Amino acid sequence: MPEQRERIIAANWKMNKTLHEGLALLVELNILLSNKPTQHTVVVAPPYIHLQSAVHAVADTGIKVAAQNCHQAPDGAYTGEISADMLQSVGAEYVILGHSERRQYFGETDELVAEKIKTATDNNLKVIYCCGESLEQREAGSHFELVKQQITTAVEGFQPNIIKDVVIAYEPVWAIGTGLTASPEQAQEMHAFIRETMAGIFGSEIADSTPILYGGSMKPANAAALLSQPDVDGGLIGGASLVAQDFFDIIHS
Ligand code: PEP
Numbered sequence: 001m002p003e004q005r006e007r008i009i010a011a012n013w014k015m016n017k018t019l020h021e022g023l024a025l026l027v028e029l030n031i032l033l034s035n036k037p038t039q040h041t042v043v044v045a046p047p048y049i050h051l052q053s054a055v056h057a058v059a060d061t062g063i064k065v066a067a068q069n070c071h072q073a074p075d076g077a078y079t080g081e082i083s084a085d086m087l088q089s090v091g092a093e094y095v096i097l098g099h100s101e102r103r104q105y106f107g108e109t110d111e112l113v114a115e116k117i118k119t120a121t122d123n124n125l126k127v128i129y130c131c132g133e134s135l136e137q138r139e140a141g142s143h144f145e146l147v148k149q150q151i152t153t154a155v156e157g158f159q160p161n162i163i164k165d166v167v168i169a170y171e172p173v174w175a176i177g178t179g180l181t182a183s184p185e186q187a188q189e190m191h192a193f194i195r196e197t198m199a200g201i202f203g204s205e206i207a208d209s210t211p212i213l214y215g216g217s218m219k220p221a222n223a224a225a226l227l228s229q230p231d232v233d234g235g236l237i238g239g240a241s242l243v244a245q246d247f248f249d250i251i252h253s
Pocket residue numbers: 012171175176177178179215216217218236237238239240
């Protein structure tokens with residue numbers, strides 16, 4: 001891994017934690033990290049409604065805050081939705097886009113996610129762009145083609161100055177929340193392929209500096225093996241990020 005590539009460990013809380021529980025989790029994480037700091041970038045993605053409180057809770061700790069989604073339009077009559085500009089205004093620095101649960105339950109397509117990436121980066125948010133195949137696609141042997149398609153559709157049209165704010169998270173859908181994990185070899189194989197795909201679009205300099213995170217049932221017991229792969233630059237963690245000690249142990253794997 002080149003020296004310059006950032007390592008990122010990000011927590012996706014999904015629709016979990018009341019405000020009180022979420023703040024307690026952050027307090028515990030802050031204490032653990034202040035006793036044993038990390039060189040990695042640590043990001044937490046609470047539900048929208050906790051974002052501003054989370055930003056205050058992690059002020060001066062180095063922990064960054066992400067949203068789990070945003071709308072593609074800059075503003076307007078979209079009842080119940082949240083814009084990238086709003087996220088920026090409460091201090092969020094990142095936004096997760098294209099998560100498989102957004103694709104599966106809310107019908108988000110690569111084209112829609114590409115619009116969201118544009119709006120997010122226009123508002124100075126960094127994007128964690130999720131891609132990954134289903135079990136059927138892996139079993140059919142179409143996983144490389146599918147991931148290439150997801151990457152190409154989402155990022156191909158952007159200029160390099162936008163792409164420098166995009167982190168990719170490879171999250172095989174069959175491994176998310178299922179307890180199944182890609183083997184370190186499967187993760188490395190796909191991460192190398194994603195980097196090759198990025199190099200084909202933007203050239204090797206951008207491809208080599210883009211962090212590619214693995215997500216899918218990462219936990220303290222399997223994190224070290226996954227994170228030691230040369231093209232795995234960090235993790236996007238769901239379930240295990242809801243327990244401060246587990247998330248901390250992954251950060252220090
Ligand atoms: C996720 O939702 O991004 C994720 C990786 O979840 P889990 O770690 O629970 O599989």
